[in-house]
Amino acid sequence: MTPTSSQARPPTARRPPTAGLCLALTAVLAASVVAGVALGPVGIGFGDVLRFLAAALTGGTLDAAEAGPYRIVWDIRLPRVLLAAVVGAGLSAVGVAIQAMVRNALADPYVLGISSGASVGATAVVTTGLFASLGIYALSTAAFLAALAAMGLVYVVTGRDLTPLRLVLTGTAMAYGFSAVAMLLVFQSPRGEAARAAMFWLLGSLGGVTWTSLPIAAAVTAAGIAYLLTRAKHLNALSMGDETATTLGIDVSRTRKALFGVTAAMTGVLVAVSGAVGFVGLMLPHLVRLVVGADHRKVLAVAPLAGACFLIWVDVAARLLAAPEELPLGVITAALGVPCFILLMRRRGYVFGGR
Amino acid sequence: MDVRLDDLRVDGILRGVDLHAPDREVHGIVGPNGSGKSTTLRCVYRALRPSGGAVLLDGRDIAGARVRDTAEHLAALTQDSHVEFDFTVTEVVAMGRLPHRGSPEDDEEVVAEALSRVDAAHLAHRGFLSLSGGERQRVLIARALAQRPKVLVLDEPTNHLDINHQLAVLSLVRGLGVTVLAVLHDLNLAAAHCDRLHVLDGGRVVRSGTPEEVLTPEVLHEVFRVRAHVVRHPTSGVPQLLFEHRESTP
Numbered sequence: 272m273t274p275t276s277s278q279a280r281p282p283t284a285r286r287p288p289t290a291g292l293c294l295a296l297t298a299v300l301a302a303s304v305v306a307g308v309a310l311g312p313v314g315i316g317f318g319d320v321l322r323f324l325a326a327a328l329t330g331g332t333l334d335a336a337e338a339g340p341y342r343i344v345w346d347i348r349l350p351r352v353l354l355a356a357v358v359g360a361g362l363s364a365v366g367v368a369i370q371a372m373v374r375n376a377l378a379d380p381y382v383l384g385i386s387s388g389a390s391v392g393a394t395a396v397v398t399t400g401l402f403a404s405l406g407i408y409a410l411s412t413a414a415f416l417a418a419l420a421a422m423g424l425v426y427v428v429t430g431r432d433l434t435p436l437r438l439v440l441t442g443t444a445m446a447y448g449f450s451a452v453a454m455l456l457v458f459q460s461p462r463g464e465a466a467r468a469a470m471f472w473l474l475g476s477l478g479g480v481t482w483t484s485l486p487i488a489a490a491v492t493a494a495g496i497a498y499l500l501t502r503a504k505h506l507n508a509l510s511m512g513d514e515t516a517t518t519l520g521i522d523v524s525r526t527r528k529a530l531f532g533v534t535a536a537m538t539g540v541l542v543a544v545s546g547a548v549g550f551v552g553l554m555l556p557h558l559v560r561l562v563v564g565a566d567h568r569k570v571l572a573v574a575p576l577a578g579a580c581f582l583i584w585v586d587v588a589a590r591l592l593a594a595p596e597e598l599p600l601g602v603i604t605a606a607l608g609v610p611c612f613i614l615l616m617r618r619r620g621y622v623f624g625g626r
Numbered sequence: 627m628d629v630r631l632d633d634l635r636v637d638g639i640l641r642g643v644d645l646h647a648p649d650r651e652v653h654g655i656v657g658p659n660g661s662g663k664s665t666t667l668r669c670v671y672r673a674l675r676p677s678g679g680a681v682l683l684d685g686r687d688i689a690g691a692r693v694r695d696t697a698e699h700l701a702a703l704t705q706d707s708h709v710e711f712d713f714t715v716t717e718v719v720a721m722g723r724l725p726h727r728g729s730p731e732d733d734e735e736v737v738a739e740a741l742s743r744v745d746a747a748h749l750a751h752r753g754f755l756s757l758s759g760g761e762r763q764r765v766l767i768a769r770a771l772a773q774r775p776k777v778l779v780l781d782e783p784t785n786h787l788d789i790n791h792q793l794a795v796l797s798l799v800r801g802l803g804v805t806v807l808a809v810l811h812d813l814n815l816a817a818a819h820c821d822r823l824h825v826l827d828g829g830r831v832v833r834s835g836t837p838e839e840v841l842t843p844e845v846l847h848e849v850f851r852v853r854a855h856v857v858r859h860p861t862s863g864v865p866q867l868l869f870e871h872r873e874s875t876p
Contacts, residue, residue: 514704565712565713
């Protein structure tokens, strides 16, 4: 993985200009949204999708005969595709930030134990019928509350200063603890179906998404990414080591606490709406670094767009590959991501964590 | 900028370090392993909060200033440089501009100049992780220079450098016209390049003065437990040490 000599990589890395790349990705994202809406067990023409969307946005009129497809586009597919974009963007950005914050190339949004905490809440709902009065929101609510509790617990256990190693070790240890609780809930459950439902949730799914879950997730993700972008230079400094960051004028402890709060809140919300979609938050940051380099001002601008496109297509695959059954997103992210990742890594002589 | 360490204490390591480096002087800190050299520097560049005493820049205690305000005047080469992602050399050096609010064009110029001063302009577009140890060290020194500091704190700046670059870096540092506080392992380099030396032993300064005053056979025997002869450098006249082979260890 490490180049043994300086000849292993070209002296001048060819890197596309970031602004152009963002523009291109925005176009790809728009096209992906339309394609994501059009593709599914019931195919709908691209032209029809555009017409329906225009009608919905401008208040135009449609034939009564088109009410069925329109419902599919507007009520079922569009919120789902948009949420896929939000989750992909959010997980990618959080992955970038956490890898820099704990200075570990193997870190991902779930390394802090937040998602395992959320899974305790979600499995409690699935197996015990907790929060039944909340109806379809029971799962998200319980997952989010459990994520918050996990975040608090990890923060308290890690102690006064959130040094990278302590944070990762605490997060990992707590994650095992939370997973144990979740598994215990599943195995103690009298309902055989519970194990399958809990497993499906854990691997991530956007099935049954409605417009109501979108605004909060989108707002939190957008605000979080905006915050991270303002901290891009700090993340650069933090990746050089705490002492170096201090000499560059960064209040390391305060910066890391703020980053922990923001990334944990984002992770909690994203996991609550989509389950724990794996691999995106680990892989997308590295893919983006391969293309634009390590500067977080560039990585954080490109990663959310790339992640959004990626997860839209993952969700399309989840809908289509085994239709009418749906596959969990985590299965597809791994199936797509692993080979693509290995290929890029081998071709460009990418350096993970150096040395 | 005037640097003063006043009775600096760190539990179990520093037992009251007093040291004064007036504006624009180059001061070396020498001492055996574990004597508290790096710990002293870490207190100066604020990676460590001393348990007692103070670090004063122009008479003001840095503990009362924001980390960022300190970084405007004080740059450091630390020992923890551990880069996890493959930044380019230019990106690494540009981080030195972080405490300043300069325009991007000015910053670019400062970065290019810093790189050429350490003889690393040709590395500008290389990945930092692809560099050799000595090249990395020079790039990190360039980053400290890019900070345009009034005080430069260097923890073993000659680490990994070949002899040519050791001499080049130390004379560069001398020529900057800023206050320098450096931990140096090589006593001959320290004698040749520092205005004054401070010998640390057991967490306190046991001797301070010009290289001539400090690097005596007695001090070397007492503190480093080696026998040495002091000779004059034939051209510069600075004291240089010749060590005697030791038959037995104490």
